[in-house]
Amino acid sequence: MADIGVPPTPLQSLLERASAIEGQLAQGEDKPFTEVTHCHTGDAVAAGHQPLTFLRQVGAMCAYPELLDAEHMPADAKERVGRILQRLQGGSVGAYNLEYVTGTVAKKVAQYLERRDGGIASDARCVVPSSGTAAAVVDVISLVVDETAALPTAVLVPVPGPRLHGAAAGLAGAVAVPYSLAEERGWDVDGDAVRQALQQARARCHPKVLCVVNPGDPTGHVLSRQSMEAIIRLVAEENLLLLADEVQQERAFLPDRPFLSFKRVLWEMGAPLASTVQLVSFYSLSNGVGGGGFRAGFFELVNIDPSILKCFYTWGMSVYPSILGQAMLDAAMELPLPHEPSYQSVEEHRGALLHSLAHNARLVQEVLARAPGICCHPLQGGARAFPRIQLPPRALRHAQELGLEPDVFFCRELLEATGIVVAPGSEFGQPEGTHHVGLSLLLPAATLERVLLTFTRFYASFLRDFS
Amino acid sequence: MADIGVPPTPLQSLLERASAIEGQLAQGEDKPFTEVTHCHTGDAVAAGHQPLTFLRQVGAMCAYPELLDAEHMPADAKERVGRILQRLQGGSVGAYNLEYVTGTVAKKVAQYLERRDGGIASDARCVVPSSGTAAAVVDVISLVVDETAALPTAVLVPVPGPRLHGAAAGLAGAVAVPYSLAEERGWDVDGDAVRQALQQARARCHPKVLCVVNPGDPTGHVLSRQSMEAIIRLVAEENLLLLADEVQQERAFLPDRPFLSFKRVLWEMGAPLASTVQLVSFYSLSNGVGGGGFRAGFFELVNIDPSILKCFYTWGMSVYPSILGQAMLDAAMELPLPHEPSYQSVEEHRGALLHSLAHNARLVQEVLARAPGICCHPLQGGARAFPRIQLPPRALRHAQELGLEPDVFFCRELLEATGIVVAPGSEFGQPEGTHHVGLSLLLPAATLERVLLTFTRFYASFLRDFS
Numbered sequence: 055m056a057d058i059g060v061p062p063t064p065l066q067s068l069l070e071r072a073s074a075i076e077g078q079l080a081q082g083e084d085k086p087f088t089e090v091t092h093c094h095t096g097d098a099v100a101a102g103h104q105p106l107t108f109l110r111q112v113g114a115m116c117a118y119p120e121l122l123d124a125e126h127m128p129a130d131a132k133e134r135v136g137r138i139l140q141r142l143q144g145g146s147v148g149a150y151n152l153e154y155v156t157g158t159v160a161k162k163v164a165q166y167l168e169r170r171d172g173g174i175a176s177d178a179r180c181v182v183p184s185s186g187t188a189a190a191v192v193d194v195i196s197l198v199v200d201e202t203a204a205l206p207t208a209v210l211v212p213v214p215g216p217r218l219h220g221a222a223a224g225l226a227g228a229v230a231v232p233y234s235l236a237e238e239r240g241w242d243v244d245g246d247a248v249r250q251a252l253q254q255a256r257a258r259c260h261p262k263v264l265c266v267v268n269p270g271d272p273t274g275h276v277l278s279r280q281s282m283e284a285i286i287r288l289v290a291e292e293n294l295l296l297l298a299d300e301v302q303q304e305r306a307f308l309p310d311r312p313f314l315s316f317k318r319v320l321w322e323m324g325a326p327l328a329s330t331v332q333l334v335s336f337y338s339l340s341n342g343v344g345g346g347g348f349r350a351g352f353f354e355l356v357n358i359d360p361s362i363l364k365c366f367y368t369w370g371m372s373v374y375p376s377i378l379g380q381a382m383l384d385a386a387m388e389l390p391l392p393h394e395p396s397y398q399s400v401e402e403h404r405g406a407l408l409h410s411l412a413h414n415a416r417l418v419q420e421v422l423a424r425a426p427g428i429c430c431h432p433l434q435g436g437a438r439a440f441p442r443i444q445l446p447p448r449a450l451r452h453a454q455e456l457g458l459e460p461d462v463f464f465c466r467e468l469l470e471a472t473g474i475v476v477a478p479g480s481e482f483g484q485p486e487g488t489h490h491v492g493l494s495l496l497l498p499a500a501t502l503e504r505v506l507l508t509f510t511r512f513y514a515s516f517l518r519d520f521s
Numbered sequence: 522m523a524d525i526g527v528p529p530t531p532l533q534s535l536l537e538r539a540s541a542i543e544g545q546l547a548q549g550e551d552k553p554f555t556e557v558t559h560c561h562t563g564d565a566v567a568a569g570h571q572p573l574t575f576l577r578q579v580g581a582m583c584a585y586p587e588l589l590d591a592e593h594m595p596a597d598a599k600e601r602v603g604r605i606l607q608r609l610q611g612g613s614v615g616a617y618n619l620e621y622v623t624g625t626v627a628k629k630v631a632q633y634l635e636r637r638d639g640g641i642a643s644d645a646r647c648v649v650p651s652s653g654t655a656a657a658v659v660d661v662i663s664l665v666v667d668e669t670a671a672l673p674t675a676v677l678v679p680v681p682g683p684r685l686h687g688a689a690a691g692l693a694g695a696v697a698v699p700y701s702l703a704e705e706r707g708w709d710v711d712g713d714a715v716r717q718a719l720q721q722a723r724a725r726c727h728p729k730v731l732c733v734v735n736p737g738d739p740t741g742h743v744l745s746r747q748s749m750e751a752i753i754r755l756v757a758e759e760n761l762l763l764l765a766d767e768v769q770q771e772r773a774f775l776p777d778r779p780f781l782s783f784k785r786v787l788w789e790m791g792a793p794l795a796s797t798v799q800l801v802s803f804y805s806l807s808n809g810v811g812g813g814g815f816r817a818g819f820f821e822l823v824n825i826d827p828s829i830l831k832c833f834y835t836w837g838m839s840v841y842p843s844i845l846g847q848a849m850l851d852a853a854m855e856l857p858l859p860h861e862p863s864y865q866s867v868e869e870h871r872g873a874l875l876h877s878l879a880h881n882a883r884l885v886q887e888v889l890a891r892a893p894g895i896c897c898h899p900l901q902g903g904a905r906a907f908p909r910i911q912l913p914p915r916a917l918r919h920a921q922e923l924g925l926e927p928d929v930f931f932c933r934e935l936l937e938a939t940g941i942v943v944a945p946g947s948e949f950g951q952p953e954g955t956h957h958v959g960l961s962l963l964l965p966a967a968t969l970e971r972v973l974l975t976f977t978r979f980y981a982s983f984l985r986d987f988s
Binding site for chain 1: 613816
């Protein structure tokens with residue numbers, strides 16, 4: 055066994071340094087700041103948001119059903135738990151229960167999807183509850199990889215975008231081909247850029263999958279119906295599978311740019327596209343009402359024969375999920391109705407998160423608009439902003455001397471001077487010659503305001519120091 | 522996307538039929554039995570065992586920390602939860618918390634392993650908490666696969682044995698090479714059989730891993746120290762990595778054949794083996810005190826540079842586990858001590874499970890010893906018996922006409938006549954020309970007794986019918 059020595063990602067390196075600084079602060083070392091502030095995360099609960107009480111109550115009672123007798127648990131949560139435990143082998147989340155997952159949960163998800171998409175039918179046999187998104191994406195890409203072909207199978211992935219899809223392509227035996235999002239159009243998908251990437255790639259690989267992330271991460275863009283229709287026509291013409299990462303779907307915070315699922319837009323385009331374009335859409339409880347860490351999600355196949363799913367249930371690595379996570383997914387697909395006791399608190403919780411994202415997005419845009427050298431596109435959804443920062447030539451040279459990407463150098467200097475962690479643009483990829491940072495919209499507003507002021511002040515002094 | 526059409530395993534087919542029969546019974550169809558009895562499972566909770574209250578209380582309070590105020594929760598469970606939540610980002614299991622997993626949980630596991638192995642040091646940096654065993658085995662095998670080599674990398678897997686290891690080898694890009702266990706020695710590992718498999722394999726692949734399952738599944742064998750030493754010398758001579766599936770370690774139920782970890786035996790063999798043989802050992806909460814379904818486990822690397830682990834934490838699919846599962850693993854590694862309030866109930870729970878396994882193992886051996894044509898080896902651990910059944914030549918021909926393996930044919934006939942589901946030997950593999958069935962030792966004793974009587978009666982009539 056050799057030391058493979060995979061290098062840490064730019065953000066991982068920065069977090070290691072942040073952790074070391076926290077140690078130094080704890081030992082009383084003198085710094086120009088008193089604490090490290092993490093302003094990079096897409097994880098709502100890590101950023102301080104309260105979890106959804108209703109779901110936690112369901113989880114707790116599923117784990118320890120004796121709590122069904124507790125007076126302080128609400129009737130609707132008890133009712134859900136009663137129904138869930140009835141469907142489980144041994145009446146317990148402590149058994150594998152694959153039938154519960156593929157039967158009960160898949161049906162509940164299909165019903166949820168029908169409501170989400172205004173009544174468009176969803177077939178439970180085409181729904182695969184999974185253990186988080188990462189392994190599920192690997193499994194889905196594995197289905198299209200042809201290891202016997204002369205050219206490797208390729209997956210087109212957006213830049214900037216989550217590292218997940220490219221890494222998953224590699225693990226599935228495919229290669230990732232980046233395509234650039236259109237920064238000048240708020241990081242919209244640019245059909246010409248996709249076609250250009252396709253054309254260049256075809257000499258050395260066989261592109262079979264187009265991955266689109268909507269709402270965008272880290273870009274904060276929510277696709278318009280028009281853009282989605284153009285993407286659908288493109289995958290039809292180019293004979294690609296559309297892999298829609300829609301895990302941020304519950305975080306579209308601008309009322310005039312609501313989230314639309316690719317499935318709905320495809321269906322509403324009518325024949326022949328609606329019945330031919332192959333689509334796989336991913337949902338994650340982590341980015342939805344559930345908060346991360348429960349490892350539950352699902353994906354839905356559209357225009358794909360569900361018999362292909364057999365291979366998942368034989369040895370797919372993304373299935374056999376945590377049954378407690380699945381029970382919480384089950385409950386998340388059927389949140390309390392207006393007549394139920396937890397309705398109001400659930401609605402308030404969801405409203406508060408969206409309100410906070412919208413407020414923070416406005417704040418980021420307002421503060422950064424006043425900062426010369428920084429340009430932030432309009433934010434519409436998701437949990438991050440990805441503003442562009444101009445870095446002076448002397449900073450670029452300095453970074454090069456240190457063997458660092460310029461944005462990584464900037465983020466390190468920011469951390470050392472202010473204790474603030476933001477994600478270097480290289481973590482997500484960025485257009486050649488440009489530099490960005492990823493900022494979390496999930497912090498408490500007061501913290502974010504303080505971070506933004508410190509950040510813009512530091513940036514101004516950085517420009518002075520390196521000009 | 523083509524229909525891959527992976528065929529179901531022999532047991533999966535049987536379970537599909539059992540499910541259909543349950544539907545027929547529910548609709549009032551007349552059968553020679555009134556219910557389907559599942560006598561194949563290794564899943565304790567599915568078989569009716571109660572989960573461990575202490576762990577469930579910990580899980581419930583982690584999910585819904587408001588329960589820390591509940592009077593009816595014991596102080597030791599509350600204390601564990603208080604400490605766990607302190608270590609979590611946002612004080613919540615709803616965040617990803619990789620640092621908790623790789624730091625706190627890994628350290629807790631290392632301390633547990635030191636106690637288990639009589640004080641032999643365990644390095645937390647070599648412990649990888651994971652999301653269940655299957656994906657972890659894939660990840661570990663992936664580390665040794667050389668995709669650029671002329672010959673494919675091979676993993677030696679025991680027959681009979683769980684399907685997991687062979688399937689994992691395939692998913693990791695390796696090939697599985699079966700080696701036969703010695704049925705006449707109670708399914709002990711036979712060094713000559715391993716060497717023979719190695720020799721034959723080397724013409725077409727490059728064997729790098731020997732997989733050993735101890736306690737054996739479905740064999741019920743627990744390896745002696747002598748056998749383990751022989752295996753260690755063999756992997757040293759043949760330069761193999763020893764992949765020890767020790768997930769059944771808490772189910773060794775014969776006092777005179779206790780479970781010994783490969784790590785301990787290796788260490789006690791002293792230099793030079795103790796410091797050179799490469800070993801990875803797997804543990805699963807599912808087969809331990811936790812019950813299945815929580816998707817938590819770990820593996821420990823011995824004599825392997827922990828820097829190799831970096832690749833897991835970059836994009837390993839087995840990590841990023843359910844944090845609630847990890848919190849329960851954390852608590853399982855530190856069960857109540859004698860002075861703590863839950864101590865007695867935890868000890869009773871563990872004792873009851875072992876007592877029940879030992880009782881059922883005796884019952885199986887006694888009843889089957891009286892049945893001509895059936896031969897059951899001595900049972901020492903694990904959750905299954907794997908008796909050999911002679912099938913008459915006419916039954917073999919009949920099965921062949923139906924295109925079925927003879928043991929699958931027998932199990933189908935048994936199901937149709939009695940409603941009893943046992944696992945066909947082909948599910949686990951078996952020596953050429955022999956036939957077996959896998960019986961669960963986890964059923965309630967009264968149910969198992971009834972199953973065994975019906976089973977032996979049916980077998981006798983089957984022999985008559987086909988002789």
